[in-house]
Amino acid sequence: MFLLVGCASTTISLQEVREFADASAKLGGYGELSNRFRGTYAREQPYLSPAADLLARETDVKRRAVYDDFVSVQRTVVLYMQTLSLLAGDARYDLSAQIDELGNGLKANAESGLEQRHVAAYTGLTRLLTRVIASGYQGRSVETMVRDGDADLQTLIDGMLTLTRLYAKTNENEKKTVLGMFDIEIPFSKKAQDRMLVTLAKVHYMSKSSEYRLLDRRYDLAQQGLIKVSQGHKKLRENLANLSGLEIRSALAKFASDLRMIHNAMNDKPI
Amino acid sequence: MQAQQQGLSNVAQVEALADQLSACADAIHARVMKDIARHGDAPMSDKEQALARALLEDEMLLRQRANGLYADAASIVVKALNRPQQHVMELTAAAAEKIRKIALLGDVTGLVAGLLLLGGAAATGQVAPILLALKKISDQLKAVELHRAKPAG
Numbered sequence: 380m381f382l383l384v385g386c387a388s389t390t391i392s393l394q395e396v397r398e399f400a401d402a403s404a405k406l407g408g409y410g411e412l413s414n415r416f417r418g419t420y421a422r423e424q425p426y427l428s429p430a431a432d433l434l435a436r437e438t439d440v441k442r443r444a445v446y447d448d449f450v451s452v453q454r455t456v457v458l459y460m461q462t463l464s465l466l467a468g469d470a471r472y473d474l475s476a477q478i479d480e481l482g483n484g485l486k487a488n489a490e491s492g493l494e495q496r497h498v499a500a501y502t503g504l505t506r507l508l509t510r511v512i513a514s515g516y517q518g519r520s521v522e523t524m525v526r527d528g529d530a531d532l533q534t535l536i537d538g539m540l541t542l543t544r545l546y547a548k549t550n551e552n553e554k555k556t557v558l559g560m561f562d563i564e565i566p567f568s569k570k571a572q573d574r575m576l577v578t579l580a581k582v583h584y585m586s587k588s589s590e591y592r593l594l595d596r597r598y599d600l601a602q603q604g605l606i607k608v609s610q611g612h613k614k615l616r617e618n619l620a621n622l623s624g625l626e627i628r629s630a631l632a633k634f635a636s637d638l639r640m641i642h643n644a645m646n647d648k649p650i
Numbered sequence: 651m652q653a654q655q656q657g658l659s660n661v662a663q664v665e666a667l668a669d670q671l672s673a674c675a676d677a678i679h680a681r682v683m684k685d686i687a688r689h690g691d692a693p694m695s696d697k698e699q700a701l702a703r704a705l706l707e708d709e710m711l712l713r714q715r716a717n718g719l720y721a722d723a724a725s726i727v728v729k730a731l732n733r734p735q736q737h738v739m740e741l742t743a744a745a746a747e748k749i750r751k752i753a754l755l756g757d758v759t760g761l762v763a764g765l766l767l768l769g770g771a772a773a774t775g776q777v778a779p780i781l782l783a784l785k786k787i788s789d790q791l792k793a794v795e796l797h798r799a800k801p802a803g
Contacts, residue, residue: 427710428710430707437718445725549720551672552714555713556714560706563682
């Protein structure tokens, strides 16, 4: 009977899977950058010529039309990761604790005159539960999800990477549109009465260029994060048969800690 | 998959075209900046200034064209993601169902805990509630066995 306790605690730990899934579910930056992509027109509008404004408005409509889809792709990946985390969750440890309790309770009751057939029923039940736990129902569920989900998940992450790249390129053109006019008009404004305007323009230019410089880093971090999620899930997929192996566990722990670092770096410098 | 790849190759083409337009805009800008730098502190004539502004306008239009194409590419990307997204959602729903079942296993042990309390009552001769609880447990066990027979997925 007391062997049961030992049995229950030898189950495979999915802690690293859970940590990786939790860190992946945060997917830092993508949502915010999607949002920024959608808002491009509002930011660049004051700098546009009438002809450019016409084109910009058409593009604005396109960007707004697909924004919901960007968000929903992200939501799908986040939900998948949150579910994977739950599936790899510590509900199993709750079970083990209850098994322990069961053993103790049984002992107490065996002394208090419980009929033999009741004891037999308890014993049978405990054995079965132990078997259920040892058979790794949760482990198998994690396996199924990761195995069946990997290909499509990789496609989604790949799509998000492409989108993030398109966001970054759009942002680059926005930056050059906003700053471009000053590159030319500041040197043209050499008259004494232009001095105040030129000063204001230079201050504005400095603040805008530093805003865009910080953003460049965020596009970069968002892409790094997506790549880590993709690589981590691939690694998990390749090692499903041996999730308790030291190598896969430390690899997943590394992916999770890299993702947390990326996430922290993003939170350091909000827009 | 075919349609998906088709979509993705379109993305690459549209994006490449937009990249070229952006590069042209960069080249125009560089050219104007070079003209300005060559003048140094000497003022530019009105005609030269007008030319520089006209080029800046062209640059701006090219950037708008490029950004329009980037938006087109983004639309193609998300359209190609429809199917895989659907599949991942289904898998997630299936996994959520499994989590529910695992919670059910938890319920079984919960019942056992209740039963143990009743076991205390049994010591005082109240066997009937125990038998009732045992019946409940055996029902739960059948459910558990059912899940074991059809292992995850």
